[in-house]
Amino acid sequence: MTLTRSVVLGSGSYLPSRVLSNADLAKRVDTSDEWIFQRTGIRERRIAAEGEMTSHLALMAARAALANAGVDTADIQLILLATSTPDYTFPATAVAVQAGLGITHGAAFDVQAVCSGFVFAIATADALLKAGGGKRALVIGAETFSRILDWDDRSTCVLFGDGAGAVVLEAQDLGAADTERGVLATRLRSDGRYQHKLYVDGGPSSTGTVGHLRMEGREVFRHAVGMITDVIEDVFRMTGYSAQDIQWFVPHQANKRIIDASAVKLGIAPDKVVITVDRHGNTSAASIPLALDAAVADGRIKRGDLILLEAMGGGFTWGATLLRW
Ligand code: UT7
Secondary structure, eight states, X not given: OOEEEXXXXXXXXXXXXXXXXXXHHHTTSSOOHHXXXXXXXXXXXXXXXXXXXXXXXXXXXXXXXHHHHTOOGGGOOEEEEEOSSOSSSSSOXXXXXXXXXXXXXXXXXXXOOGGGHHHHHHHHHHHHHXXXXXXXXXXXXXXXGGGGOOTTOHHHHTXXXXXXXXXXXXXXXXXXXXXXXXXXXXXXXXXXXXXXXXXXXXXXXXXXXXXOEEEOHHXXXXXXXXXXXXXXXXXXXXXXXXXXXXXXEEEOOSOHHHHHHHHHHHTOOGGGBOOOHHHHOBOGGGHHHHHHHHHHHTTOSXXXXXXXXXXXXTTTEEEEEEEEO
């Protein structure tokens, strides 16, 4: 008997070249490196250049992932792009990436679940691949949050950054002795009662403007650890694995204190946690694939490693994925 699973073939990422440090921000708003680092773990973030759009970052990450996977563009049937900062209201930014790669077959669309977008996109790609919707998928998280920040609001402008990451997934029919590879389980959640705790105060159907990010940070923080650990315990229950079994915990990079508290609650050792929030800030849907690719590039993540992904953000949305690399 065989089982179809979505197996990761490779990863890639891209960061804009401009670095914005905490000290740079302190020249603009009433803040300090000490406050930002102590409260969030962030030291610096990247900012997209003028004219550099989400699709440009996504395309660079997609090309890097395809090269790392050794897959030709002709062999990709699905492109899922997780973003809340699309180039345009429509069409989906994913089709700009599709055109940039020179692909005219298959399908490309965006997934919008804010900071949880990459986990939602992995789950969607996994379901489509298993249903026969293609053999290989590019799953990308890409954001230019610098474009929706209120640069006079010190409580939010210090938290976010720009970037993109991507993975290539392939549907593989695994034999009975070899089913523990690829995406093993995903748990997705949302609760719209919290939609105004973290939102953008503009949009095509409300104000006709793009708007700026608004957040009740303390409220988001208060819910984060419980929501994250709940879905992680769900994926452990679904698979029979536990915190002791995983090699790498690759969480959404919003705040080091949230990551640390989640790891402690789950009993995950600090040396198994991949941290990039110090260098990237919160890049929303891009943060997990950026962190994944950083740990692949420096040799920490190896074939066969059991990897736990989680995210929580606007909506609220939250989710976790357990996969074997
Ligand atoms: O990715 C989506 C999910 N998002 C998140 O996970 C973010 C969740 N929230 C957080 O990470 C934290 O709540 C923050 C980092 C946003 C804030 O940390 P906090 O420990 O919750 O601080 P706070 O909001 O309670 O603010 C404490 C103080 C306030 O002053 P008062 O009222 O105590 O006098 C703020 O005005 O810090 C002040 N403050 C700042 N001071 C210096 C707020 N922002 C800044 C700043 N620099 N940038």
